[in-house]
Amino acid sequence: MQMVSAAKIRRAQVRVERARPYALAMDEVARDVAKIGKEYKHPFIVPREEGTGLLILVTSDRGRVGALNVNTLRRAHAQMLREFGPRYQVVAIGRKAVEFANRMQLQVVHHQLGLPDRVTPDELRPGVEAAVEAYLNGEVREVFLAYARFRNLLSQIPTVRQLVPVLPAAEDEGPQTEGDYIYEPDAKDVLGRFMPEYLLSQVYQAVLENQASEHSARMVAMRNASTKAGDVIKELSLTANKVRQANITRELMEIIGGAEALNSARR
Numbered sequence: 001m002q003m004v005s006a007a008k009i010r011r012a013q014v015r016v017e018r019a020r021p022y023a024l025a026m027d028e029v030a031r032d033v034a035k036i037g038k039e040y041k042h043p044f045i046v047p048r049e050e051g052t053g054l055l056i057l058v059t060s061d062r063g064r065v066g067a068l069n070v071n072t073l074r075r076a077h078a079q080m081l082r083e084f085g086p087r088y089q090v091v092a093i094g095r096k097a098v099e100f101a102n103r104m105q106l107q108v109v110h111h112q113l114g115l116p117d118r119v120t121p122d123e124l125r126p127g128v129e130a131a132v133e134a135y136l137n138g139e140v141r142e143v144f145l146a147y148a149r150f151r152n153l154l155s156q157i158p159t160v161r162q163l164v165p166v167l168p169a170a171e172d173e174g175p176q177t178e179g180d181y182i183y184e185p186d187a188k189d190v191l192g193r194f195m196p197e198y199l200l201s202q203v204y205q206a207v208l209e210n211q212a213s214e215h216s217a218r219m220v221a222m223r224n225a226s227t228k229a230g231d232v233i234k235e236l237s238l239t240a241n242k243v244r245q246a247n248i249t250r251e252l253m254e255i256i257g258g259a260e261a262l263n264s265a266r267r
Helices: 002-036 068-084 095-103 121-136 187-266
Strands: 052-058 089-093 107-112 140-152 155-164
Touching: 002 140, 002 187, 052 068, 052 095, 052 121, 052 187, 068 095, 068 140, 068 155, 068 187, 089 095, 089 121, 095 107, 107 121, 121 140, 121 187, 140 187, 155 187
Parallel strands: 052 089, 052 140, 089 107
Antiparallel strands: 140 155
């Protein structure tokens, strides 16, 4: 398993690094629109007071990844509890996310299992559409995304981000710092298409990050397990050798004792 994960991690890391610039650009534009957009206020950039929260929760399908899933679940649930209490909605991506949502008796609006290593955005679209629908219908007031961000082979960071409403960029950030965008054909149509794609790009990036984190965590966990197993084998071998040596010594002493007894009897 360690060798399989080591073979997969490089490919997963390449996919993460290739997708990051696009996801970052989509995030920058969305936050910029939230900052300076005047012509049309899309629902994704308008704060709400009513409604519960929705968590897009990304985990692995399988275990043997150390504390990777536990750290993500613990951090995500703690933040959702602070914001919305014990009852919030979940889009669960990964078997561990589904199991967690069922265990906590959360409302699962969509779940997805068995994603391939080469996942595509279209495979994630149904879950994103379920989140968009819940938000546009007024059921939820905020959408969060939780996943394990890949830093390197030894470090995976549990991450919880607010996606909707889009947080405006700082005054000196973003590709456009003043004025407004020019939309063709109109702002409502353009943003109506852009905002769901923005959400999809962030979820897709999160899944790629989580897959890379999963492979690296599993590789480290299996390596640690192999090392621990080797230590146990050495310890057991040493114990077995000690027992064997003690048995040999006892048998020799019995033979010597018997020979001495025979010699004494002959005398």
